[in-house]
Amino acid sequence: MKMNKKRFASVAGVIALALALSFALVGCGGGSSSSSSSADNGGSLRFVTGGESGTYYAFGSVIAQHATNNTDVSITAASSGGSQANIQELEDGTAELGFAQSDVMAYAYDGTNLFEGKPVTTFSTLGALYQEQVQIVTCDPNIKSVADLAGKNVSIGAAGSGVYFNAIDILGAYGLSESDINPTYQSFGDSADALKDGKIDAAFIVAGAPTTAITDLSTTKQAYLISLDQAHIQQLIAENNFYSEAVIPAGTYSGQDSDVVTVGVDAVIIVDNAVSEEDVYAITADIFDNAPDLIENHAKYAEISLEKGASVASVPYHPGAAKYFAEKGFELPTK
16 A cells, blocks of 8 residues: 655654653653753852841852852852751752751761661761851850750750750750650740740750841840850760851850850761762852851851861862862861
8 A cells, every 4th residue: 555755745844843742741751850951161150048037048048149150150049948858959959059057968878867777878068167066055144054945844946856866866865855854845036925925944046157047036025045064065076076166256246245065066067978078168168268258248257267167077078179178188087
């Protein structure tokens, strides 16, 4: 049976068009991670930070804009749910860069606490930027030590949050468990309001000092920060390599007459493993080389140093970041 030539040409054309469309759809489909395309040198990278009223978003936006204007890498800062959500976005391929607390990223990499049994190893360290102190605040002058929290109403952060695990670590160091206090699970602002209204006796807040919630509380009511003693600080550091000693200087808050000694975690930029070495090197250099000149852009630049940047021990560094720090005299582990 012979097929009309015009009809054959028409059918062939339809088949060719269908094949072309199918290949186009495969190329645009969701089967491949956005990281691989965004990781190409000079590509556009999405940087997830934190809530729009927090330091992560404000500082992250400044970092993204400066890198975009001064390197071959385009970065877009985006608000997010914070450390845990940021790590999940990198794992899902919806972001390439993110802020994370050093403890939360350690939980993710090791598959513990917030990430129990579900380790995430698709990200690397770019560098630590500044410290976030564990602040234990109370309005009761009789609470002078963590041990005094036994039997008290204490806010220990949202259930399953990074703050929650910081609180459990510190209580545990003093021989207390969650059942030895009357716990509530509140945000920083809600904790400050509850302290102000006398509904709780103390609260754990983990953020860079001065923290707005405590500043506002201390201007309306006498507030006290609880110091940790050296023995327990060293115990916490020995048991968890993401903790470091922290000092909140006298005068940070209204009525604070002396330094407060505690522990802190670091605010770290993490990066998807698939991002190119060239891009990560450029971003790292832009942050650390220019920090002294950018303090007017954001105060947190004053806390950035090479030593702090190279201090992360829980998660290996991205090769691009390691290359930068090696040029500055720091040999860091990579994957």
